[in-house]
Amino acid sequence: MPKKPDNRAVENSSRDRILEAALNEFAEKGLDGARVDSIAESAKISKQLIYYHFESKENLYVAALEAVFDHIRTAERNLDLSGLDPSAGISRFVEFTFDYVNEHREFVQMLMNENLQKAHYLKTSNKISSMRGPLFDLLGRLIDQGVESGDIKVRPDPVALYVTISSLCFFYSSNVHTLTVAFGIDFQSREVRTAFRSRIVNVVLASLASGALTDAG
Amino acid sequence: MPKKPDNRAVENSSRDRILEAALNEFAEKGLDGARVDSIAESAKISKQLIYYHFESKENLYVAALEAVFDHIRTAERNLDLSGLDPSAGISRFVEFTFDYVNEHREFVQMLMNENLQKAHYLKTSNKISSMRGPLFDLLGRLIDQGVESGDIKVRPDPVALYVTISSLCFFYSSNVHTLTVAFGIDFQSREVRTAFRSRIVNVVLASLASGALTDAG
Amino acid sequence: MPKKPDNRAVENSSRDRILEAALNEFAEKGLDGARVDSIAESAKISKQLIYYHFESKENLYVAALEAVFDHIRTAERNLDLSGLDPSAGISRFVEFTFDYVNEHREFVQMLMNENLQKAHYLKTSNKISSMRGPLFDLLGRLIDQGVESGDIKVRPDPVALYVTISSLCFFYSSNVHTLTVAFGIDFQSREVRTAFRSRIVNVVLASLASGALTDAG
Amino acid sequence: MPKKPDNRAVENSSRDRILEAALNEFAEKGLDGARVDSIAESAKISKQLIYYHFESKENLYVAALEAVFDHIRTAERNLDLSGLDPSAGISRFVEFTFDYVNEHREFVQMLMNENLQKAHYLKTSNKISSMRGPLFDLLGRLIDQGVESGDIKVRPDPVALYVTISSLCFFYSSNVHTLTVAFGIDFQSREVRTAFRSRIVNVVLASLASGALTDAG
DNA sequence: TATGAATGAGAATTCATTCAT
DNA sequence: TATGAATGAATTCTCATTCAT
Numbered sequence: 014m015p016k017k018p019d020n021r022a023v024e025n026s027s028r029d030r031i032l033e034a035a036l037n038e039f040a041e042k043g044l045d046g047a048r049v050d051s052i053a054e055s056a057k058i059s060k061q062l063i064y065y066h067f068e069s070k071e072n073l074y075v076a077a078l079e080a081v082f083d084h085i086r087t088a089e090r091n092l093d094l095s096g097l098d099p100s101a102g103i104s105r106f107v108e109f110t111f112d113y114v115n116e117h118r119e120f121v122q123m124l125m126n127e128n129l130q131k132a133h134y135l136k137t138s139n140k141i142s143s144m145r146g147p148l149f150d151l152l153g154r155l156i157d158q159g160v161e162s163g164d165i166k167v168r169p170d171p172v173a174l175y176v177t178i179s180s181l182c183f184f185y186s187s188n189v190h191t192l193t194v195a196f197g198i199d200f201q202s203r204e205v206r207t208a209f210r211s212r213i214v215n216v217v218l219a220s221l222a223s224g225a226l227t228d229a230g
Numbered sequence: 231m232p233k234k235p236d237n238r239a240v241e242n243s244s245r246d247r248i249l250e251a252a253l254n255e256f257a258e259k260g261l262d263g264a265r266v267d268s269i270a271e272s273a274k275i276s277k278q279l280i281y282y283h284f285e286s287k288e289n290l291y292v293a294a295l296e297a298v299f300d301h302i303r304t305a306e307r308n309l310d311l312s313g314l315d316p317s318a319g320i321s322r323f324v325e326f327t328f329d330y331v332n333e334h335r336e337f338v339q340m341l342m343n344e345n346l347q348k349a350h351y352l353k354t355s356n357k358i359s360s361m362r363g364p365l366f367d368l369l370g371r372l373i374d375q376g377v378e379s380g381d382i383k384v385r386p387d388p389v390a391l392y393v394t395i396s397s398l399c400f401f402y403s404s405n406v407h408t409l410t411v412a413f414g415i416d417f418q419s420r421e422v423r424t425a426f427r428s429r430i431v432n433v434v435l436a437s438l439a440s441g442a443l444t445d446a447g
Numbered sequence: 448m449p450k451k452p453d454n455r456a457v458e459n460s461s462r463d464r465i466l467e468a469a470l471n472e473f474a475e476k477g478l479d480g481a482r483v484d485s486i487a488e489s490a491k492i493s494k495q496l497i498y499y500h501f502e503s504k505e506n507l508y509v510a511a512l513e514a515v516f517d518h519i520r521t522a523e524r525n526l527d528l529s530g531l532d533p534s535a536g537i538s539r540f541v542e543f544t545f546d547y548v549n550e551h552r553e554f555v556q557m558l559m560n561e562n563l564q565k566a567h568y569l570k571t572s573n574k575i576s577s578m579r580g581p582l583f584d585l586l587g588r589l590i591d592q593g594v595e596s597g598d599i600k601v602r603p604d605p606v607a608l609y610v611t612i613s614s615l616c617f618f619y620s621s622n623v624h625t626l627t628v629a630f631g632i633d634f635q636s637r638e639v640r641t642a643f644r645s646r647i648v649n650v651v652l653a654s655l656a657s658g659a660l661t662d663a664g
Numbered sequence: 665m666p667k668k669p670d671n672r673a674v675e676n677s678s679r680d681r682i683l684e685a686a687l688n689e690f691a692e693k694g695l696d697g698a699r700v701d702s703i704a705e706s707a708k709i710s711k712q713l714i715y716y717h718f719e720s721k722e723n724l725y726v727a728a729l730e731a732v733f734d735h736i737r738t739a740e741r742n743l744d745l746s747g748l749d750p751s752a753g754i755s756r757f758v759e760f761t762f763d764y765v766n767e768h769r770e771f772v773q774m775l776m777n778e779n780l781q782k783a784h785y786l787k788t789s790n791k792i793s794s795m796r797g798p799l800f801d802l803l804g805r806l807i808d809q810g811v812e813s814g815d816i817k818v819r820p821d822p823v824a825l826y827v828t829i830s831s832l833c834f835f836y837s838s839n840v841h842t843l844t845v846a847f848g849i850d851f852q853s854r855e856v857r858t859a860f861r862s863r864i865v866n867v868v869l870a871s872l873a874s875g876a877l878t879d880a881g
Numbered sequence: 882t883a884t885g886a887a888t889g890a891g892a893a894t895t896c897a898t899t900c901a902t
Numbered sequence: 903t904a905t906g907a908a909t910g911a912a913t914t915c916t917c918a919t920t921c922a923t
Contacts (some may be wrong), residue, residue: 025909043262043346049893059909064894067905069260084284124408125342128259132407144412172413173429180401188400189350191341194362196389212390215442216433225432243899266918276884278920283882287918461886477780479697482913493888498915500886558842559776563694566841578846606847607863614835615828622782622834625775629795630823646824649866649876657874659866700897712899717903721897789915871922 019070028066031058035063036077037069040119042210043126044074078142081123088113089148098157100218106152107214114186115206121186139146149175159221167224174217245283247273252280253294261347263289289366296357298340305330308366316376317435323369323396324431331403332423338403366392376438386443394437398430461499464490469497470511477560478508505568512575515557522547523582526545534652541612541648546621549640553622567653583609593655603660611654615647638657679717681707685730686714687875691773695725695781732774739764740799751869752809757803758829758865765837767856772837800826810872820877828871832864 034056038047049070053060057194067073092109094102102168127135135141152171159165185192187202200203220226250272252358255264265288267301284290309326311319331338344352352358369388375380405419415422437443459467467513468490472481472594483504487494501507526537526543547553561569569575599635619626632639654660677837685707689698700721703709743760745753761866765772778786786792803822810816836843840851849856 031890032241041346043260045260045261052889055885061895061910062908065909070893122346124405125346128405128407129339129342132411135411144408147237172415173426176397176402176426177410177429177433179405180397183405184397184401185393187339187404188345188396190345191352191361192393194349194352198389209390209393212394212443215440216394216437218437219440219442220433223432223436225436226429266914266917277918278884279882281919475780477694477696479694482912484912494914495889495916496887499888504914519811534742556780558839559780562839562841563773563776566845568840569845578842606849607860610843610860611832611863611867613839614758614831617839618831618835621826621838622775622779622830624779625786625795626827628783628786632823643824643827646828649874650828650871652869653874653876654867657866657870659870660863699895712896712905713903715898760886 015193027056027058027062030160031063031066031187032072032076032080035073035120036080036123036184038053039074039077039126040081040122044071046131047074049073070228075134075138078123078127078134081120081137082141082144082146085113085117085120086146087150089146092148092151094155096152098160099155100163100167101220102158103152104214106155107150107182107217108210110148110178111182111185111210111213114182121183125187127163140215165221169221169226170226173228174221177220177226178213178217181216185213232429236263236300242271244279247289248275248280248283249293249297252290253297253336253340254292256291256343257298257336258304260343261288261351264291292351292355295340295344295351298334298337299358299361299363301404302330302337303363306363306368307312309365309368311368311372316372316379316381318435319372319375320369320438322430323365323372324399324434325427327365327395328402328427331399338400341400342404379380382438384441384444386441387436387445390443390445391434394443395430395434398433402426402430449576449643450529453648461490465497465500465507466514467490469507469513470553470557473511473560474515475558478505478564481508481524484595500536502621507574509568512557512561512568512571515551516575516580517556519547519554520568520580520584521553525581526582526585526587528589533589533596533598536589537655538590539648540582540589542644543650544582545616545619545644545647548616552620555617559621572653573659574595579589595612599655601658601661604662607660607662608651611660612647612651615650619643619647665715678707678713682709682714682717683727683731686724686765687770687774688730690725690728690777691732691872692769694777695722698725700724700727708860715827726785726789729774729778729785730770730789732768733792733795733797736764736768737797740797740802743799745802745806750806750813750815753769753806753809754868754872755802755865757799757806758833758868759861761799761829762833762861762864765833769837772834775834776838816872818875819876820872822876823880824866825878828877829868830865832867834845836860836864 031052035047036050037055038052043046047070049060050061052073053063056063067076094105094107096106097149103229127133134143149171156165156169156171156174160168176225185200185206194202200206200209248269251269252264255269259265262344264287266280269290270280273280275387280290284293309323311322314322329379334429344350352361366388369392373382373386373388377385404419409415409417417423417426467485469481471489472486474601476482481492481504482621486507490497497507501510526540528539535548538555561567569578583605590599590603590605590608594602594620602603619634619640626632626634634643682703685703686698688706689703695697698721700711700714704714704726705715714724718727743754743757748756778784786795800822803826807816807820807822807825811819834858836851843849843851851857851860
């Protein structure tokens with residue numbers, strides 16, 4: 014007379030389901046536009062359970078925000094650049110960034126939401142201690158390596174490099190819709206994406222080579 | 231027996247005040263977050279008057295969106311690059327873009343809002359016929375000129391160039407808050423801004439020179 | 448073609464109707480027990496109008512509390528003891544108090560509610576500046592008069608006298624229900640009430656005469 | 665094969681803790697204002713256990729009400745007036761009452777709550793058979809004694825006497841907060857309390873002596 | 882053109898209670 | 903006896919919109 018099978022692995026805990034549903038809802042609609050009812054519905058639990066687990070809509074939003082950062086951190090930590098020369102390493106780095114923001118629109122949307130709210134909840138959260146993540150340090154090491162090996166002639170400012178890469182990758186993802194309307198080209202299509210992806214790598218490498226990103230500006 | 235004085239000038243002003251207040255509110259809070267009450271309050275008129283002039287909150291949002299595009303178009307039309315060689319012209323172009331997005335956060339915010347809503351209202355509006363604006367054509371002409379004069383060795387894709395410039399300028403403005411949190415540097419300060427502004431110019435010129443932005447990618 | 452008749456006098460403003468309904472509801476059920484829905488229903492207006500006029504349930508409670516104090520103050524001011532000798536004046540005073548608390552259960556209930564909440568809202572309200580009301584001063588004058596005329600042998604402490612009268616009158620009204628259960632007598636009936644009313648007068652006069660209420664205790 | 669240890673002593677304690685916590689909560693907040701969650705928290709047990717022991721919030725309220733009456737009955741039964749002459753006996757009686765209501769605010773609060781609800785649950789409870797308690801009978805005997813001995817000239821109505829004493833003592837405790845606000849005197853302080861305590865004794869004795877409390881009124 | 886009063890539909894949140902273990 | 907998870911039914915409050923003038 015066996016008890017219920019242990020299907021814990023199969024059906025996520027309802028807390029997890031709530032968080033996942035919330036993430037989608039908040040990413041798409043923002044804090045104000047999101048509806049607790051609709052989160053409950055997609056998580057297939059009663060609305061009240063949300064309050065049981067998360068206390069308030071705002072708290073849930075913060076939890077979703079933290080989840081999104083958790084995820085990207087893990088992905089970043091798994092990025093392995095060992096064995097690549099500086100230039101290849103930076104290329105890989107750019108590609109990783111471009112792919113991540115294009116495959117994880119929720120992350121991009123949450124970050125946009127946060128910026129629209131002047132980073133209000135990011136500042137609040139003490140779980141998102143450092144927003145930079147491990148990749149920034151990686152970038153620093155690549156620069157050091159490149160300068161040492163002579164591959165990089167002029168040492169770029171790491172922040173400038175990081176922001177440049179972020180700008181080029183993030184904007185493509187965050188502004189797909191207006192770009193698509195503006196140019197009548199489908200920026201979500203594989204072709205356009207691929208073309209921009211490699212151009213961005215080129216732009217970054219050209220900037221490094223030219224010394225455009227030095228500290229002095 | 232004409233009784234009503236011709237107070238069109240006065241009447242107009244209340245409509246304008248509403249639009250201005252709405253623009254601020256929508257830019258900061260988005261369509262969902264914005265409150266009609268709060269718009270009425272900052273415009274110092276009754277809520278009803280908003281409905282008299284604009285019919286609905288949604289309409290008012292569209293009007294604000296159109297106003298924002300109206301404004302940038304006018305600014306773009308006033309940009310005079312005559313007498314500048316291609317490289318200087320493109321530099322000026324980049325600087326204009328950078329300055330505009332940093333001085334007109336409402337524009338940036340409205341565009342972010344639109345992207346979060348998959349450009350829903352931009353697609354709808356028939357007043358915002360072309361989103362590209364006059365500058366895109368200007369850019370085309372600069373490229374032609376440069377290629378002809380030999381200043382530009384490899385003809386870049388105009389869309390790629392435009393998107394690159396936009397990415398670098400827009401992201402800086404749209405993500406100021408998270409950047410500030412991430413790096414503990416005040417990205418709104420004049421110094422940091424100036425440094426990034428000239429670096430962006432450099433990046434664009436280096437990209438052009440290196441042929442990173444050709445059609446082929 | 449006459450417009451609607453001016454029936455303002457007949458049908459109270461809806462704000463007044465809300466306040467009246469609220470007073471009844473809060474008196475009977477307390478702040479927590481009261482239901483905004485039920486207030487709206489008895490006032491025959493939409494629930495939302497309550498928020499339009501009073502902002503919150505709590506605010507409405509305070510308004511009701513203030514109304515109740517407004518009312519008793521007016522009644523007190525209309526009490527005319529001129530021409531009565533001290534003893535008759537004090538008798539009249541006691542009777543007035545007894546009658547008021549028995550005819551205005553809402554007042555008694557609101558005061559009980561406040562005491563259960565440690566006078567939280569009474570302390571908050573700045574409209575209920577002085578809780579003592581004009582009667583306390585009147586009592587002081589009666590005492591002075593009586594002492595001067597020799598009718599009152601030992602000067603009583605005015606606070607002690609006031610509290611004694613209040614105790615005897617208020618308790619009868621506030622505890623009618625438990626008294627009725629305890630003694631199987633209907634304390635709300637005219638007979639019982641009348642009997643207690645005159646006994647209370649006697650008790651107060653006896654206390655005064657005996658010097659039981661002097662300052663020293 | 666008895667496995668369960670006899671932990672009745674331990675088990676009991678959680679039931680008692682619930683009851684104690686409930687009593688405090690109900691006394692302070694009333695039936696409507698009380699929160700089951702908050703009772704569970706202060707009793708340091710799970711909310712479910714409350715339902716296990718008491719079935720419903722209402723039941724728990726009744727249990728708390730009964731507990732409060734249980735307690736005062738026990739205290740009353742322990743009051744020993746033997747060996748005191750009628751006047752001293754009545755004084756002691758008054759003092760006991762005054763002290764009890766001032767030291768047991770929960771009792772006072774529960775009674776106020778009941779009166780606000782028109783004694784609804786008092787009527788219901790069959791455990792609180794007689795609300796009068798043993799003291800009322802004691803009072804009757806004191807009167808008989810006093811009349812017989814000649815100490816009391818005019819036989820007072822026992823109910824009138826009881827209600828008079830209750831009024832004076834109970835009101836002081838039930839209305840401490842509003843009195844404190846009204847007169848700017850701390851009615852909870854030992855000094856004020858002591859002064860009122862002895863004045864109340866005086867008032868009662870004066871009333872008895874004067875015949876103010878006879879049946880006829 | 883302008884407003885104060887009023888409302889319907891919804892939204893977040895609360896809370897007593899039950900379920901499964 | 904004990905608990906954490908879960909829920910139905912309210913309940914307060916919000917907000918875009920309309921009505922009457």
